Amino acid sequence: MSKSSRQPSHRLDSIVTTHPLEWLQAIIASINDGILVIDSAGIVRMVNPEYTKITGVRPDEIIGRPLLDVRPGAQLVSVLQDGHSRSGVFRSEGGVEYVVDMAPIVIDGKVVGAVSISKAMTEVHALYQQLKKHKEKVDILEKTIGSMAKARYTFEDIIGKEGGLRTTVTMARKAAETDLPVLITGESGTGKELFAQAIHNKSTRANGPFVPVNCSAIPNELLESELFGYEEGAFTAAKRGGKVGLFELADHGTIFLDEIGDLSYHLQAKLLRVLQEKTVRRVGGTQERTVNLRIIAATNKNLDQLIRKSRFREDLYYRLSVVNLHIPPLRERKEDLLPLIYFFLGNSTVESGKPCYSISEEAINVLQSYDWPGNVRELKNAIEYATCMANDWTITVEDLPGTVPRTPKMTKKPSSTLKAKIRELELETIRATIEKYGNSTEAKKRAAQELGISLATLYNKMNNSPKS
Ligand SMILES: Nc1ncnc2c1ncn2[C@@H]1O[C@H](COP(=O)(O)OP(=O)(O)OP(=O)(O)O)[C@@H](O)[C@H]1O
Ligand SMILES: [Mg+2]
Missing domain, CATH: 1.10.10 (Arc Repressor Mutant, subunit A)
Known part of the structure; x- marks a missing residue:
């Protein structure tokens, strides 16, 4: 044995040599678990006050007597015979329930006795109850996060025809097979979130979380602690125990940073660090936590312009836009309009319970002449509105919302x-x-x-x- 490994036992020896037995008894008496020691003949040599408290057996009733005489069926004696430890043995006596761990006492390879350690169930029970409460809390949180963090849409939900969105869909499908950051640009309502969800669902991260964050909906001073989380006491309103950030929640999944153009310059620098280092540090914390996530960002702003005005970091832009998906506005891809109309009519058929919808040629003309500033979202809402208004199975011009202008094209072409x-x-x-x-x-x-x-x-x- 090396000198250093002997040192602690030397020190203990020097303390214990004064009154070794008194020391040992004092230590055992101070233990908060019930202790009972038998020798190799099964005679009880020692019990501590906690043992008496749990079992109701006083030292004078048991010490010096064979354990089996006082406690028939005690398993500790079999530990002497087989030399094996036991743990978590449940016992109940006089209305008191307790769990016992047992172990042989071995000196020079020989079993010279055995010790049992009993813990009253009240304490175990209290701990169990506490654990159960925390587990329930964790379950609820996991469920909330689970439902929050699910992506609904897949590529099958994206309508895009040749000459329309088809090329963008093909590119997005390819991007889904990689782990590269994707930047989706396009006007409001063009389907940016739809694409983000579809990419996640087709990627190897599909079983992981999809965490959407709308950077413009949360004030920037709050956004930092939402994204990065915080440690307890990081600021006055900080919750006890701190808070897990969205980056950590998205671990092994995808974080969708919507409206990225609205991110403050300060947070842009911090996001760049996450992309480079793949670690996050909670607000008020010192520990760097590794995160494995894919970032998909989206914006309807012109990032080039923001870069020129020094409102968006160029280095971050290049990091985010390894794959750049631009979704053209609906008015620039009329090829998709008709298929989208029928797609939404089909959905409404299911939702409204009406048997099926048709749409008049005049109504189609009106829809085709409009330039849809609200893009696909506006079209979807218009169709839903029309199916509610329709008196029968055909949607006519009268059923369309007033926001869609009626045009002279309405006259039927022969x-x-x-x-x-x-x-x-x-x-x-x-x-x-x-x-x-x-x-x-x-x-x-x-x-x-x-x-x-x-x-x-x-x-x-x-x-x-x-x-x-
Ligand atoms: N090509 C498409 N096929 C089917 N549905 C689509 C298509 N594009 C968009 N949609 C539908 O249009 C609606 C708007 O899409 P989404 O929310 O993804 O748009 P967005 O670009 O994120 O809008 P915003 O910029 O306002 O957040 C959604 O209901 C979406 O399912
Ligand atoms: Mg969106």
Whole structure:
């Protein structure tokens, strides 16, 4: 044995040599758990006051006597025989419940006795109750975070056609397969958050959290502690125990920094550090905590302009925009308009419980002539409004919200091709037959029967009517 490893026992020896047994007894008596010691013959040699308190057995009733005589069935004797420790043995006596740990006492490789340590259940129980309460709290928090931190949308929810959003969707799908930071730019309502969620859900982080943060909705002085968390006592209003920041919550997932153009210059510098070091330090703390996250940022502001005005850090811009997804406004991708209208009509069909919607050619013309400053969000709201207003299964110009201007284009253009003419005749016949029977599903079934087509074909033809 080395000199240094012997030193502590030397010191203990020098204390203990005065009255070794008194020292040992005093130590055992001061322990807050019940202690009972037997020798190799199973005779009780020592108990402490806590043991008496827990079991009600006084020293004079047990010391010097075989343990099994006083406590029939005591397991401690079997520890002598097999030399194995036991832990968490439950016992109940005279209405008192306690748990016991047992261990052999070994000197020079020989079992010379055994010791049991009892802990009253009241104490264990209190600790258990405390633990249970904390666990419940953690469960609630985990559930809240879980529901808060879920991304709903996938690429299947994004409508984008050739000549429209298709190229952007393809690029976003590729970005989802990497772990690179993505910057999504586009006017309000173009679908920036939709893309962010879809990228997260297609990435390897899909099972991790998706934490959206709207940088413009939280005042900058609060945003720092929201993002980075804080230690207890970091400032006057700081909560006891401190607070976990959103960066830490997004660990192993994605943090979506929406409206990044509104982030203060001070926080931009701190965000840059997170991107470079992959660590965060809570406000008022000294410890650097490693975080494994992907950052997707979005803005409807022109970051180039902000950089020129020295309101956005150029270095941060390059870090964030490794992949830059620009979503064009709806007015610049008319190819997507019709598919989006039918997509939202389909959703409304499910939500409203009405059997199915069609839309008049005039209404389509009106929708197509509008430039949609609120982009897809405005279109979605307009369709939802119209389905509520519609008296029957066809949405007409009258059902559209007043914010959408009625245009002179509303007059019906005569169809020129033979195909279009046949289509028009087909539709007129369907409409006339339905009018004859009424607007219920039953009526439509009868109309379909009369026309010699299935109900599904009838709905199909009605739905596709404006495409001609
Ligand atoms: N291509 C699309 N296909 C289907 N739905 C879309 C599409 N683009 C946008 N939407 C829908 O339009 C609405 C607005 O989208 P989102 O909230 O993602 O826009 P945003 O760009 O984040 O807007 P803002 O800048 O105002 O926050 C959402 O309901 C979204 O599901
Ligand atoms: Mg958004």
